Amino acid sequence: MIAPFYKYGLFGDEVSLILAAVIGVGFGFFLERAGFGSSRKLAAQFYFTDMAVFKVMFSAIVTAMLGLFYLSWAGLVDISMVYVSPTYLLPQLIGGLVLGLGFIVGGYCPGTSVVGISTGRLDAVAFGGGVFSGIFVYGELYPWLADFVKSTSMGRVTLDSWLGVDVGMVVFAVVVMAVLGFWGATTVERKLARREAEA
Amino acid sequence: MNRADPRAWGINQKLAFLAIALGALALIGSPSPGGAVTINTQELADIVESEVDHVTVEELADWVVQDRADYRLLDVRDPESYARYHIPTAESVELRDLHGYPLYHNEKIVIYSDGGIHSAQAWFLLRAEGFAGAYILLGGLDAWKDAILFPELPADATPDEVASFESRRAVSELFGGKPRTGGGGTANPAEIPLPKVKPPAAVAAPRARKKHHKEGC
Numbered sequence: 304m305i306a307p308f309y310k311y312g313l314f315g316d317e318v319s320l321i322l323a324a325v326i327g328v329g330f331g332f333f334l335e336r337a338g339f340g341s342s343r344k345l346a347a348q349f350y351f352t353d354m355a356v357f358k359v360m361f362s363a364i365v366t367a368m369l370g371l372f373y374l375s376w377a378g379l380v381d382i383s384m385v386y387v388s389p390t391y392l393l394p395q396l397i398g399g400l401v402l403g404l405g406f407i408v409g410g411y412c413p414g415t416s417v418v419g420i421s422t423g424r425l426d427a428v429a430f431g432g433g434v435f436s437g438i439f440v441y442g443e444l445y446p447w448l449a450d451f452v453k454s455t456s457m458g459r460v461t462l463d464s465w466l467g468v469d470v471g472m473v474v475f476a477v478v479v480m481a482v483l484g485f486w487g488a489t490t491v492e493r494k495l496a497r498r499e500a501e502a
Numbered sequence: 503m504n505r506a507d508p509r510a511w512g513i514n515q516k517l518a519f520l521a522i523a524l525g526a527l528a529l530i531g532s533p534s535p536g537g538a539v540t541i542n543t544q545e546l547a548d549i550v551e552s553e554v555d556h557v558t559v560e561e562l563a564d565w566v567v568q569d570r571a572d573y574r575l576l577d578v579r580d581p582e583s584y585a586r587y588h589i590p591t592a593e594s595v596e597l598r599d600l601h602g603y604p605l606y607h608n609e610k611i612v613i614y615s616d617g618g619i620h621s622a623q624a625w626f627l628l629r630a631e632g633f634a635g636a637y638i639l640l641g642g643l644d645a646w647k648d649a650i651l652f653p654e655l656p657a658d659a660t661p662d663e664v665a666s667f668e669s670r671r672a673v674s675e676l677f678g679g680k681p682r683t684g685g686g687g688t689a690n691p692a693e694i695p696l697p698k699v700k701p702p703a704a705v706a707a708p709r710a711r712k713k714h715h716k717e718g719c
Contacts, residue, residue, distance in 0.1 A: 369524050381634050389571040458571045464606055471528040478525030482518045 306380045331418050340418040342410025342426050349407050352495050354488035361481045372474050390457040409433060546629060555625065556640040557612050559649050563673055566590050573610040576600075578624045579643075587696040589614065589646055590677070600627050607633055614639035614646070651679030651697070 309319045337359055338344045347353035374380040406412050409430045411419060416434060419427025441448070463470045511519070549555045565573060566589070577584050577592040584594040595603050597620060605611060611633055615621040621638045628636040639646070648654075653670040655663065671681040678697025 365521055369521065369528075372528055373524070386572070453569065456571055459606070459609060469529075471530070474528035475525040478521050478528075482522060485514070485518065 306374070307385060330414075331421065334415060334418045335422060339415045340422050340424065340427070342419065342424070342430075345412070345415060346407065346410045351491050352499075354492055357488055358485055361484055365478055365481045368474060368477060372470065387459045387461060390460045391453065392455040392457060394452050394454060405433075405437075546626070555636075556638045558640050559646045562589070562612060562639060562646075563650050563677070567673070567676065573612055574605065576611060576613045576624070578613055578615050578620050583616075587643075589643070597624055597627070600624055601631070605633060607635075609633075610635045610637065612637045612639055614642045617642045617644055647679075647696075650674060651677055652682055653679075654682040 308314060314322075334340065338355065339359075344353055345356060348356040371380060371382060371385070375382040402412065409416075409426075411427060411430045413434055416427045416430040420431050445452075462473045466473070562575070575589060575592040577588045577594050578597055578600070579594075580596065581594050584592070588594070592614070605628075611628060613621040613624045613628070613636065615624075618638065618641065621642055625636050625638050641648075649670075651674055653667065653674050655667045659667070667681070667683075674681045
């Protein structure tokens, strides 16, 4: 049996929802254990004093990428069945900026705010309220935004097809980028910690 | 990181080394799409058997209505039939042009013809070339006409059937079709004129359209 199991019909909607709940709880648990239930830790990312968010996210990307690459190489995952969200360049750029702004101001991203709520943090509860009112306002404004949201559509784009190189080349480049990034992040952290100690 | 004694490496250094090693190995072991593939006939037979190789007309109608960009729809009938009518978002490709037609190996590709024979042949051609995401539109254009364009409500319909017919009526009208009610009416969908294809530009130059079709640059 090759993955993705759901798309190959190994189980149906109900089982996939149960699995989603189990995976979701696991994801939340490890976010909390990594300290991501605290807005202080998350906001520190943007002041380069604690690069844990960057490191965790990039580790996850590299792990998942290498896993998918080698599993598909071994014929255990049908990569063409894995969902790749279509690219809408301009709307996604602006959406990313809005999300980043909210991240700095509120100290959470949507996922970590749920983690914060689960441990009873009031700022996370307030943030969650903001998320849902934002969704509501967006929903109400959608008719005016619809044209923009669907503009600059590029379909299903992946780095290898866009750059015209082998998948393996992209895998290698991303790994090198990640390792250099980890090294750089740790250096910056140490430098700022030293400056803090001197001040 | 480049300390001479590997035993002095911490867990971070070891993981970084492992990642770089696996990344470097990926350069050689790339499962390059577009390379030669061996056809696993047993695997193909299993796929056919388990019926995961098709998409129903209802699913396709949903995708068209939702304006989804994550699939390609190929019409493998002759260009004249395509010009007369085709399912919205479809691209016209004849069987003999399928080899070399610009498709990506990681795309979801749905193929249809009038019935199922030509689309099944096209499906095998694409699978043989390693397009793992190829699907057949179940029942082809005939099923599309029967179920989506001209859905029929039998005279002796149960209340459940009547209720579900209302949503099918809406879908049918959206695609410019005409629902059939009462059973005794126009029985043969072939006698009902097919809706005009929109936009007309697509009919005039179906080949030119594919460049802009959903794929962007």
